Amino acid sequence: DVVMTQTPVSLSVAIGQPASISCKSSQSLVGTSGKTYLNWLLQRPGQSPKRLIYLVSKLDSGIPDRFSGSGSETDFTLKISRVEADDLGVYYCLQGTHFPYTFGAGTKLELK
Amino acid sequence: QVQLKESGPGLVQPSQTLSLTCTVSGFSLMDYSVHWVRQPPGKGLEWMGRMKYDGDTYYNSALKSRLSISRDTSKSQVFLKMNSLQTEDTAIYYCTGGTTAHYWGQGVMVTVSS
Numbered sequence: 001d002v003v004m005t006q007t008p009v010s011l012s013v014a015i016g017q018p019a020s021i022s023c024k025s026s027q028s029l030v031g032t033s034g035k036t037y038l039n040w041l042l043q044r045p046g047q048s049p050k051r052l053i054y055l056v057s058k059l060d061s062g063i064p065d066r067f068s069g070s071g072s073e074t075d076f077t078l079k080i081s082r083v084e085a086d087d088l089g090v091y092y093c094l095q096g097t098h099f100p101y102t103f104g105a106g107t108k109l110e111l112k
Numbered sequence: 113q114v115q116l117k118e119s120g121p122g123l124v125q126p127s128q129t130l131s132l133t134c135t136v137s138g139f140s141l142m143d144y145s146v147h148w149v150r151q152p153p154g155k156g157l158e159w160m161g162r163m164k165y166d167g168d169t170y171y172n173s174a175l176k177s178r179l180s181i182s183r184d185t186s187k188s189q190v191f192l193k194m195n196s197l198q199t200e201d202t203a204i205y206y207c208t209g210g211t212t213a214h215y216w217g218q219g220v221m222v223t224v225s226s
Contacts, residue, residue, distance in 0.1 A: 001173070039213050048206060048216040049149075049157065060214070092157055096212040100172040101147070101159040 002026050004093055006104030014112040019080040021107045023093035028073045030097070037096035040069055040078045043106075044089040053078065085111065114138030116146075116207050116217035123223050124197050130222060132192040134207030141165065141183055144210050146190040148181065150203040151219075158203075163190050197224045 003026040013019045029036045040053040051060050053069040056076060066081045080087055088111060093104040120132035134146060141163070148160040161171040163181045171179050180193045190207060204219040 037212060041213060043157075048219055049208075049213070050216070051213045054211065054214070094157075094159075094213055099170050100174075101162075101212070103157045103159065106156045 001100055002029075002095055002098050002102050004095055004102050004104040006091075006093055006107050008107060009105070010108040010110065012110050012112040013080075013083045015085060016082050017112075019083050019087075019109060021078045021091055021093075023071075023076045023078070023104050025074045025076075025095055027098070029076075029095050030073060036072065038069075038071070038076050039094040039096060040067075041092045041094060042087070042089050043092065047089075049092065083109070083111075114210060114215045116209055116215055118205060118207050118217045118220040120205075120220055120222065122221060123225065124201075125226050126198055126224055128197055129193060129195045130197055130201070132205055132207075132220060132222075134190040134192070134209075134217060136188045136190070136207075136209060138215075139210060141185045141188055141190065145212075146183075146207055146209040147213070148190075148192050149206045149208055151206070152200070152203045160192070199224050 005024045007022045029038050036056050038056045041049040041051050043049040052063050057069040068079045070077050090106045090108050092106050115137045117135045124130050145164045147162045150158050161181050163183050169181050178195050183190045202224045204221050206219045208216045
């Protein structure tokens, strides 16, 4: 199975400051189609996860452009340019290239 | 408007079988896949398996011997059955559909206890 290693485990950020989360996979996430099926999700407290980004860098509808995704092959990053209170929760990366799909262990974003 | 809704028993006895239903609206099960994901209390997310739009299934190898996913396209429902439940199977069970992880249900809490 593909292991998704997310860092840091937790992140304390002041409102208005940037944040960055890393996700590294144990093998390349480039699929046979040439596409890279790497997603980022946010789970706010008491809620279901919500997808923010798919195919490494494509923002889902309604997601503010403060969020951005980048990376390739095995190394991926989620960046928030200016953290807002609504961004708090646990962020997960999810690979959908290889079965079984696998999630990172999560990064908890808290307010400083 | 896409919606997914999980339903099933909140309490299951050890060694028994869990049966859950995911009812979908806003898209056809013949156009998009539906996946099952679970989350033990206070822990992370675990992908369990997938019902593909063409009826093909794929399961997490760790659960494969106990897990079965099926569907009824006429009712827009996807079913999960998992046998030999143990306390460590206590979790919130989610169904998710559309393109990978796009839309999520609200989840159903399943407790395995006697």
